[in-house]
Amino acid sequence: MFGGTDQRGWPIMRGRLFHGRRDMRFRDASEMDRRWGGPTVLPVLFSIVVAVVILGPALGRGVVLAYDMVWSPDARLTPFATGIGTPAPRAVPSDALAWLAGLVLTPALAQKFMLVAVLVVASTGVVALLRHVVPDAGPVACSLAALAGVWNPFVSEHLVVGQWTVLLGYALLPWALRAAHRSVLGGEGRHELVLVLGAAGLGGVNTVLLVAAGGCAVLLAALATDVRRSAASLVLASVTVAAVSAVWALPALAAGAGVSSGGVSAFTPTADTPLGVWGSLVSGGGFWNAAAHPVQRDVPLVALTAGLLSVAAFVGFGVALRRTRHGLLMAPVIVGVGVVALSVLPFTGGVWAWLVTDVPGGGALRDSHKFLAAWVVATSVGVGVMVDGVRRRADSALAGVVSVVVLGLVVLLSSHIAWGVGGRLDAVQVPQGYRTAAADLTALPRGEVGLLPWNQYRRYEWNASRISLTLAPRIVGQRVLFDDSLPLRSGVVDGEDPRAAAVSQRISEGIAPVDAVRAAGVRYVAAELRTRLPVDQAGVRASGRVVVDRPDLLVVEVDDGAAGQAPEASWNVVGWTVTLLTMSLLALSAAVSRKSRRLLASLLRSPP
Amino acid sequence: MTSSVAAIAATLGGALLALVAVIGGVSAIAPTANSPAKSEQVVLYDAP
Numbered sequence: 001m002f003g004g005t006d007q008r009g010w011p012i013m014r015g016r017l018f019h020g021r022r023d024m025r026f027r028d029a030s031e032m033d034r035r036w037g038g039p040t041v042l043p044v045l046f047s048i049v050v051a052v053v054i055l056g057p058a059l060g061r062g063v064v065l066a067y068d069m070v071w072s073p074d075a076r077l078t079p080f081a082t083g084i085g086t087p088a089p090r091a092v093p094s095d096a097l098a099w100l101a102g103l104v105l106t107p108a109l110a111q112k113f114m115l116v117a118v119l120v121v122a123s124t125g126v127v128a129l130l131r132h133v134v135p136d137a138g139p140v141a142c143s144l145a146a147l148a149g150v151w152n153p154f155v156s157e158h159l160v161v162g163q164w165t166v167l168l169g170y171a172l173l174p175w176a177l178r179a180a181h182r183s184v185l186g187g188e189g190r191h192e193l194v195l196v197l198g199a200a201g202l203g204g205v206n207t208v209l210l211v212a213a214g215g216c217a218v219l220l221a222a223l224a225t226d227v228r229r230s231a232a233s234l235v236l237a238s239v240t241v242a243a244v245s246a247v248w249a250l251p252a253l254a255a256g257a258g259v260s261s262g263g264v265s266a267f268t269p270t271a272d273t274p275l276g277v278w279g280s281l282v283s284g285g286g287f288w289n290a291a292a293h294p295v296q297r298d299v300p301l302v303a304l305t306a307g308l309l310s311v312a313a314f315v316g317f318g319v320a321l322r323r324t325r326h327g328l329l330m331a332p333v334i335v336g337v338g339v340v341a342l343s344v345l346p347f348t349g350g351v352w353a354w355l356v357t358d359v360p361g362g363g364a365l366r367d368s369h370k371f372l373a374a375w376v377v378a379t380s381v382g383v384g385v386m387v388d389g390v391r392r393r394a395d396s397a398l399a400g401v402v403s404v405v406v407l408g409l410v411v412l413l414s415s416h417i418a419w420g421v422g423g424r425l426d427a428v429q430v431p432q433g434y435r436t437a438a439a440d441l442t443a444l445p446r447g448e449v450g451l452l453p454w455n456q457y458r459r460y461e462w463n464a465s466r467i468s469l470t471l472a473p474r475i476v477g478q479r480v481l482f483d484d485s486l487p488l489r490s491g492v493v494d495g496e497d498p499r500a501a502a503v504s505q506r507i508s509e510g511i512a513p514v515d516a517v518r519a520a521g522v523r524y525v526a527a528e529l530r531t532r533l534p535v536d537q538a539g540v541r542a543s544g545r546v547v548v549d550r551p552d553l554l555v556v557e558v559d560d561g562a563a564g565q566a567p568e569a570s571w572n573v574v575g576w577t578v579t580l581l582t583m584s585l586l587a588l589s590a591a592v593s594r595k596s597r598r599l600l601a602s603l604l605r606s607p608p
Numbered sequence: 609m610t611s612s613v614a615a616i617a618a619t620l621g622g623a624l625l626a627l628v629a630v631i632g633g634v635s636a637i638a639p640t641a642n643s644p645a646k647s648e649q650v651v652l653y654d655a656p
Contacts, residue, residue, distance in 0.1 A: 467653065
């Protein structure tokens with residue numbers, strides 16, 4: 001019956017690992033998986049259901065506009081989406097991806113597909129990593145790990161502020177960790193890692209940063225044991241990261257875009273529980289923007305229970321890594337937590353400020369909370385490890401009770417995330433008048449548009465006065481000059497655009513906003529209305545010839561545009577060329593690889 | 609009914625009950641979307 005032991009010391013039964021009494025009942029894990037619909041069916045279905053419960057009203061008619069997530073209801077590739085004229089193109093190429101998906105599916109449907117996909121990829125990624133560490137983890141353990149992967153404060157706080165590209169990075173991270181580790185072990189991981197990095201490239205800077213940091217941490221740690229194989233994977237991964245990042249990195253480096261030192265402290269994690277910053281971070285919370293904090297985490301018992309559950313899950317994760325000799329997977333967690341610690345600890349503040357403000361590209365690190373992703377992935381996998389461990393050792397009734405208790409804890413400790421994070425994410429219809437006005441402005445002769453109110457955040461009345469970025473740069477097919485600074489309760493964090501800064505300076509000197517914008521040499525001045533912000537409509541109308549006049553958007557031509565200069569776009573062109581060629585090659589390699597695998601499988605199945 | 613089926617049924621039943629409780633209770637405990645102050649002149653990104 002038994003066929004010796006495997007390299008981890010576990011007995012082998014009929015060619016498969018034998019781990020405990022559950023396997024005695026089902027003979028092996030594959031039989032149990034078959035009984036419950038295969039190794040992936042239940043967790044995947046469960047992930048889809050959980051994603052729908054989380055998003056709720058966000059899946060209704062219309063588009064979601066929440067903080068950083070602004071989705072145009074009309075598929076239009078605007079200059080902003082290409083990054084042209086933007087010193088720090090953060091929305092590149094993610095906005096272009098949104099445009100492309102919108103052409104295929106319609107923009108509203110594309111956004112829903114993207115949101116569901118991000119959550120499902122995150123859940124299934126956690127399951128994939130769990131099964132990498134514990135190959136025969138059962139469907140219940142996998143489902144609970146999948147739930148923990150998305151039903152947590154890290155996901156809810158980033159969802160509230162609309163940081164879907166950060167969540168895309170979080171979703172791809174477990175896949176990258178598994179691929180990097182498999183490449184070290186000598187499997188197909190290297191190709192998988194390159195493909196995951198390519199997928200991360202679609203999200204832009206934050207996505208790439210998260211995925212690359214995790215994958216490369218595994219490879220760097222592996223250098224100590226297998227230099228040749230790890231170095232080869234590391235070089236390939238680095239080249240891929242550089243190529244898919246060219247589209248935003250080259251223009252940003254060429255423009256010398258830097259972040260102001262004044263904003264560094266504003267972006268450090270803050271406590272969202274009574275347990276302080278570290279007590280909040282342990283359970284995945286602590287995002288820097290207090291507006292995203294769930295109220296229920298103010299309750300000490302909730303915060304304490306969430307923290308203890310996370311610690312227990314992390315211990316489970318660590319024990320599983322030790323038992324299976326997969327300790328390399330701890331490297332990304334150490335790196336991630338290390339970056340967060342660097343930003344939080346008082347005695348490293350100077351180093352952190354230097355890193356963010358003085359090192360080229362260091363500004364991308366500024367919002368350090370995102371690096372907590374590896375910790376959250378580890379604790380989510382740990383939830384599965386814990387449940388699986390109990391189900392191996394205890395009888396079925398007790399194991400069932402433990403599973404229900406863990407399920408209840410995970411659900412109730414972050415119950416705020418249900419149904420659009422308690423209604424904070426909701427699909428709305430952008431007024432037809434606004435869309436028509438944007439189309440009219442797009443159709444006008446080319447010229448830069450100065451945008452009022454001079455503040456990039458809005459509370460559109462038709463969006464239930466929720467805070468969001470202005471929709472204009474993503475729906476108007478002209479270059480838009482807008483205030484890119486970040487107004488916080490603690491003060492204003494400077495943006496990167498020197499021309500916008502000059503306008504802000506003129507306004508602070510007492511010049512009327514419309515005149516301050518005109519002085520920047522724009523051709524049009526557009527005033528968004530019904531944003532709950534004051535606009536001097538009479539002043540705007542008097543400043544030139546009214547060319548668009550709708551209840552939601554007023555546009556005046558103030559100049560013939562002769563004085564305006566086209567922005568330098570050569571680095572954008574080079575960046576897009578490199579990135580698009582790389583993406584095409586990766587897509588081709590993925591297709592060929594899949595085709596060759598299918599061909600091989602069919603050959604193996606065919607009779608001699 | 610085997611004990612494993614009972615365990616799975618208990619898990620799914622618990623999940624269903626928890627979700628019903630959550631969806632029903634969220635509206636009671638969740639705050640409304642952060643609403644604007646009457647004197648707001650600039651939208652603060654981290655307005656409570």
